[in-house]
Amino acid sequence: MPEVTIRYFAAARAAAGESTETAQASSVKELVGAVSADRPELARVLGICSFLLDGERVELTTPLYDGAQVDALPPFAGG
Amino acid sequence: MPEVTIRYFAAARAAAGESTETAQASSVKELVGAVSADRPELARVLGICSFLLDGERVELTTPLYDGAQVDALPPFAGG
Amino acid sequence: MSDAIRLLDIRETALSSDEVLAAVADPSAGGTALFIGTVRNHDDARPVDQLTYEAHPEALAHLRKVAERVCEGADVTALAAVHRTGPLEIGDAAVIVAVAAAHRDAAFVACRRLIDDLKAEVPIWKHQHFTDGASEWVGAC
């Protein structure tokens, strides 16, 4: 099982109470599940996030490799 | 027959060679006809002008009163 | 007159986007759309070196009518429009219009309508001087 890092931004960070976290997960979906366990507010926010892996937009089904860093991006609100 | 004044702007003034002129005319159409006689370039420009009487847009058929002042406005090109 | 209209002017002196933006500044506005018409160095690929604008003496009254109508019905917070007359060089601003509104959609739509209606309805003319010495009244040749 790959050891991966998730980086939280804006509302995701507020819900997680930290900027980054590591977990064992072989897909984005598993990663979200792992970090959301018994953290309902984080689960809620991650549920409306999009995810980046190596600068590219990825889906929940995207597989993860050891050392991967996934960014959790709440809906954008620029401008 | 009312004695009226026509005021030329921009290309109309250039074609008429003067800013203003008086003529005998009982309608805008008659006025245009009077001042265009044997002045083909002025006739051409007045043919693409719109006309103002007392600040309001008028048609060729609009009747004129003694002392009326009609403005000949070539197509606008502001901005 | 709609109090959203903050600045309307037709003048011989240089225009300033700062002046126009300051005129439409409003704490309740979330978006300001501004358009500047500048003197281009060519017209249909024919090099232009100078331009002169002429305005009808009542042009400002016509501009006010255009501005009033843009404010009607549209959720416009603030509006401004200034037009230059007299001789202009390449790159000079001939017209600057701006609209501020709570959201960008209203600001863009009203700003576009303001410049479109200004060009269609305000008696202002453009005398274009080409580098080859010829010149013409735009739209009348």
Next chain:
Amino acid sequence: MSDAIRLLDIRETALSSDEVLAAVADPSAGGTALFIGTVRNHDDARPVDQLTYEAHPEALAHLRKVAERVCEGADVTALAAVHRTGPLEIGDAAVIVAVAAAHRDAAFVACRRLIDDLKAEVPIWKHQHFTDGASEWVGAC
């Protein structure tokens, strides 16, 4: 990279419409459309007194992609986009985008697309602080 792109930046310091307009100035341009997004004093009638923007470390790369796409196919002469991060007060400019083109239609269309796509695709977030002491991340509550 399209040479029409003259200025792209995401910064903590105050934005300036003069800087953006100077960046897109071009003798071949006849029209420049500019949009400024400012901090409003209310959000759905709930009074706001302060706003903080946060940008993803790679936000500028995303902005460049948006700008490149706006320049493709459109007859854009020059383009600029700057976004503010950090704490902002009411009336401060959060974003300024501008597009210069030969004619106003292209300038307006591209400018509108630039701000729309920026808002949709550039990872920037807005933390809104209300006068009643509450605060929220816009779009995530």
